[in-house]
Amino acid sequence: MRFHVPLKLSKSRTLKITITTLTLCTLLAIGYNYTHLLLPAELNNGETPVKVMQEPPFQNTSKTNLYHDKRKGNDVLLTLVRNTEIDQIVKTIENFENNFNSKYHYDWWFMNDEDFTQEFQERVEDAVSGRTKFIKIPEELWSYPDYIDRKKADASRKAYSDANIMYGDSESYRFMCRFNSGMFYKIPELENIEYYWRIEPGTKFNCEITYDVFQYMRKYNKLYAFNMALQEDVRTIPTLWNATMEFLEKNPRAISENNLAGFVSDDHSNSYNLCHFWSNFEIASTEFFKSPVYETYFDFLDHKGGFFYERWGDAPVHTLAVSLMLPANRVHFVANTGYYHKPNRDCPPNDELRDALHCQCNPHNDFTWHKYSCVHKFFSLQNLVRPDSLEHISMVYPTIFDTIMNPKN
Numbered sequence: 001m002r003f004h005v006p007l008k009l010s011k012s013r014t015l016k017i018t019i020t021t022l023t024l025c026t027l028l029a030i031g032y033n034y035t036h037l038l039l040p041a042e043l044n045n046g047e048t049p050v051k052v053m054q055e056p057p058f059q060n061t062s063k064t065n066l067y068h069d070k071r072k073g074n075d076v077l078l079t080l081v082r083n084t085e086i087d088q089i090v091k092t093i094e095n096f097e098n099n100f101n102s103k104y105h106y107d108w109w110f111m112n113d114e115d116f117t118q119e120f121q122e123r124v125e126d127a128v129s130g131r132t133k134f135i136k137i138p139e140e141l142w143s144y145p146d147y148i149d150r151k152k153a154d155a156s157r158k159a160y161s162d163a164n165i166m167y168g169d170s171e172s173y174r175f176m177c178r179f180n181s182g183m184f185y186k187i188p189e190l191e192n193i194e195y196y197w198r199i200e201p202g203t204k205f206n207c208e209i210t211y212d213v214f215q216y217m218r219k220y221n222k223l224y225a226f227n228m229a230l231q232e233d234v235r236t237i238p239t240l241w242n243a244t245m246e247f248l249e250k251n252p253r254a255i256s257e258n259n260l261a262g263f264v265s266d267d268h269s270n271s272y273n274l275c276h277f278w279s280n281f282e283i284a285s286t287e288f289f290k291s292p293v294y295e296t297y298f299d300f301l302d303h304k305g306g307f308f309y310e311r312w313g314d315a316p317v318h319t320l321a322v323s324l325m326l327p328a329n330r331v332h333f334v335a336n337t338g339y340y341h342k343p344n345r346d347c348p349p350n351d352e353l354r355d356a357l358h359c360q361c362n363p364h365n366d367f368t369w370h371k372y373s374c375v376h377k378f379f380s381l382q383n384l385v386r387p388d389s390l391e392h393i394s395m396v397y398p399t400i401f402d403t404i405m406n407p408k409n
Contacts (some may be wrong), residue, residue, distance in 0.1 A: 031109065064192075066107060075195040076213040077108040077130075080176070080184075083117045088125075089201035093127040097200060098211040099338075102129050103408050106197075109133040111187070113142045133189065141174050141183040145302065153308040160311055162406040165235055168311065180279065180314035182298035185286045189271055198282040206338030207348065207359040210403040211333060213283055219399075222332040223285040224322045226277035227339050227346060229374035234274055236311040239304070241272035244320050246361070247300045251403065260323035260331065263374070275374035276319035280341050283331045283334065284318075300368045312400070330383055335368075335387040350389040354406050 038182045066074045074231060077096075093108070107130040112115065113226050114132040120301065125132050144150065154175075160168030167173040176385040184190070195214050248255055288294060298317070306312040318397075322331060336353060338361045339346045346368045347361035348354045368375050369388065379386050385396045 001279055004299075004382070017191045030323045043245065046077070070362055071215070073194045073214065073218060074192050075106060076133075076193055076197070077106050077113070077199055078184075078196040079108065079199050080111045080180070081113060081201050083114065085119050085201040086120050089291055090123055090127050090174075090202055092199065092203050093124065095204050097127065097129055097205065099205045104212055104214075105130040106214070107131045109135060111137055111184070113136045113139075114174075119385055131276065135187060135189050138178065140178075141186060142179055144308065146307050147303060148305055152305075156309045156311075160235075163235065165233065165311065174308050174311065177313045179310070181307070181312070181317045182289070182295075182302065185289045188284065195283065195285055195287055198284075200280045200341065202342065203280065204338070204340040205360040206340060207343075207354070207357040208407065209334075210357070210407045211400050217283065217285075217332055217397065220332070221330065223326060223330045224277075224318075225283035225332040225334050226279075227281050227334040227337055228278040228341075228344060229275055229378065230344070230367075230372065231274040231374065232276050232313065232316050236306065236313060237272075237306070237316055237351045238310060240301075240306055240310070240312055240316060240320070243301055243304050243306065244297075244324075245269065248324065251293070251296065254297065254325050256325050256327050258327045258329070260328045260378070260381065261323070263377055264320060272316075272320075274316075275377060276313075277318045277322065278341070278344070279313075279315040279318050280332075282318070283332075286321075288360060289325070293325055297321055297325070305343065331378075333378060333387070348388065353388070353390050353393075356390060 033400075054407075064075070066072070079089065090112075108128045110132065112135070115136055120356075121132070121134055127216070134346050144153070157169045157171065157174075170250075175267045179205065185193075190196075195215070195217060213225065217220070261269065264272060264275055298321075299319065300310070301307075310343060334355055336348045336359075337346060338348075338357070338359045340361075344367040345365055347363045347366040348357065348359060349363045349366055349369060354361075367373055369386070376386075378384075387397060387400075390401065393404065
């Protein structure tokens with residue numbers, strides 16, 4: 001679906017635009033590859049490795065690599081967590097280690113707006129097979145920017161609380177959503193991190209993940225990955241879509257060709273259908289979020305004040321950016337992980353596939369392919385085969401199929 005931002009031009013401007021069109025088209029043709037996100041050219045869908053690129057998608061300028069294994073990039077598991085959530089995160093770590101990280105030993109970094117306790121650090125270090133890092137978030141990344149009207153923000157929280165909207169009265173929740181939307185990658189410790197895998201306390205992975213997802217994304221030049229998608233509560237984001245359209249009207253070159261606009265709008269950009277990637281599971285390139293187009297978009301939203309005057313979440317913000325500003329084939333769906341985050345869970349519907357992945361879940365509780373899930377839209381929009389059986393996986397994801405049939409010990 002080609003995405004168009006409706007533009008209203010006055011008659012007085014029409015002649016001027018007509019005169020300059022040829023010149024602008026020439027300049028755009030010359031400058032397109034540089035201005036378009038400052039990211040590599042588009043690739044084909046599926047498992048098509050990068051063949052035509054002048055340089056790798058990532059060039060780590062740091063003199064220090066995180067891992068002795070040179071095949072690995074500077075990729076980490078990343079968790080925002082409080083000291084009081086120690087029991088939940090330890091259970092999540094043990095579960096994730098059992099189903100993925102015990103094979104790959106990626107470092108796991110933890111962020112908190114307060115100092116981590118000694119008990120927290122010791123228990124977590126004992127559970128993680130890789131190394132750990134404990135990061136205190138700088139206050140300027142977890143607070144109000146100067147341009148926010150505090151009284152207006154206070155009144156908004158009260159109104160949201162009176163309306164019984166989840167986290168409506170929470171100030172810290174709004175700090176968190178703003179932080180996850182456009183601040184986390186600015187932490188000094190993350191300066192040289194290339195990919196991160198966001199994992200939240202209390203989540204579970206009830207199937208074995210048989211392939212190195214970081215390496216898969218790097219090999220096939222994916223910049224964003226998700227595994228659940230659903231609709232947002234419209235009451236939390238009443239002006240987010242219009243703000244995004246305003247930004248794109250002012251910055252039309254931010255819109256990617258062959259994007260996922262049909263994932264977020266069913267009526268050619270007139271409205272938001274509320275579908276979003278559930279970002280509590282998120283694997284992404286920091287380079288996308290550090291790109292000029294995303295930084296400009298986030299700054300525009302931040303000055304609108306919707307993180308505080310409404311209750312904008314990082315999930316719809318990331319989704320709108322990824323869906324409209326990246327080519328569709330740069331987005332990867334991480335299927336069949338048995339992921340659980342209250343209240344939703346993933347569970348492969350196919351018996352043979354569940355057995356092969358040693359899943360411990362009930363397919364009758366699966367939300368991934370439920371009629372209220374937005375995942376099916378991601379596949380139907382691109383005419384992609386759903387990875388919901390071993391046969392289908394073998395057809396379109398042969399690399400992943402091979403790891404399922406020949407798992408790494």
